[in-house]
Amino acid sequence: xxxxxxxxxxxxxxxxxxxxxxxxxGKGLARRFSLAGHxxxxxxxxxxxxxxxxxxxxxxxxRTRGAENAAVAAEADIVIVAVPWDGHRALLxxxxxxxxxxxxxxxxxxxxxxxRGAYALPVEEGSAAQQAAAVLTGSRVVAAFHHVSAxxxxxxxxxxxxxDVLVLGDDREATDIVRALAGRIPGFRGVYGGRLRNAHxxxxxxxxxxxxxxxxxxxxxxxxxxx
Numbered sequence: 001x002x003x004x005x006x007x008x009x010x011x012x013x014x015x016x017x018x019x020x021x022x023x024x025x026g027k028g029l030a031r032r033f034s035l036a037g038h039x040x041x042x043x044x045x046x047x048x049x050x051x052x053x054x055x056x057x058x059x060x061x062x063r064t065r066g067a068e069n070a071a072v073a074a075e076a077d078i079v080i081v082a083v084p085w086d087g088h089r090a091l092l093x094x095x096x097x098x099x100x101x102x103x104x105x106x107x108x109x110x111x112x113x114x115x116r117g118a119y120a121l122p123v124e125e126g127s128a129a130q131q132a133a134a135v136l137t138g139s140r141v142v143a144a145f146h147h148v149s150a151x152x153x154x155x156x157x158x159x160x161x162x163x164d165v166l167v168l169g170d171d172r173e174a175t176d177i178v179r180a181l182a183g184r185i186p187g188f189r190g191v192y193g194g195r196l197r198n199a200h201x202x203x204x205x206x207x208x209x210x211x212x213x214x215x216x217x218x219x220x221x222x223x224x225x226x227x
Contacts, residue, residue: 008180017076020083028153031057043072073098100138107145120204129199142169149219163221166193
């Protein structure tokens with residue numbers, strides 16, 4: 001247990017950008033990081049929509065604002081990608097320069113839905129995170145925050161969310177920073193989950209959690225035992 005709490009970097013003061021931050025997942029993460037005291041930048045193709053989303057989730061006295069995706073990508077210290085899967089590649093291709101040299105956290109789940117429920121979609125590169133790494137060759141891509149309930153993130157009555165965030169990547173410093181960032185949200189714990197090549201099964205597991213939630217009318221997450 002101690003390895004998760006000791007020797008992680010200090011991430012206090014990092015400016016967090018969220019691309020696709022006007023969706024529920026993006027707004028939920030923005031709200032929680034705002035409550036943790038971070039400056040949060042919500043990105044969208046439409047600046048006015050981004051500004052409206054920022055006003056809706058900003059914690060009192062905190063610095064949360066909205067802007068176009070390119071401006072957010074350029075200003076933020078660390079960027080979370082929370083766009084719909086069908087717009088994933090095109091957005092990242094358009095922001096290569098702005099994201100160069102930065103840690104980019106991909107939490108996109110390539111899922112399809114039919115009358116039988118959710119299912120994982122095939123991705124040529126292996127996963128959304130690997131696609132991001134293939135596009136953003138100058139960035140440090142990390143996969144994380146896939147299994148977080150947007151409903152719980154946005155609920156003002158929920159102060160703590162008990163959840164392990166699996167963090168995957170090929171850059172140890174980058175994964176440690178993201179693990180530390182996850183720990184800024186009460187109840188969250190960042191757990192190293194392997195190299196980026198193992199992101200497929202983490203993204204696909206979201207389909208199983210959706211099935212669990214529908215069957216049990218819950219907002220299920222995961223916990224890793226014995227670490």
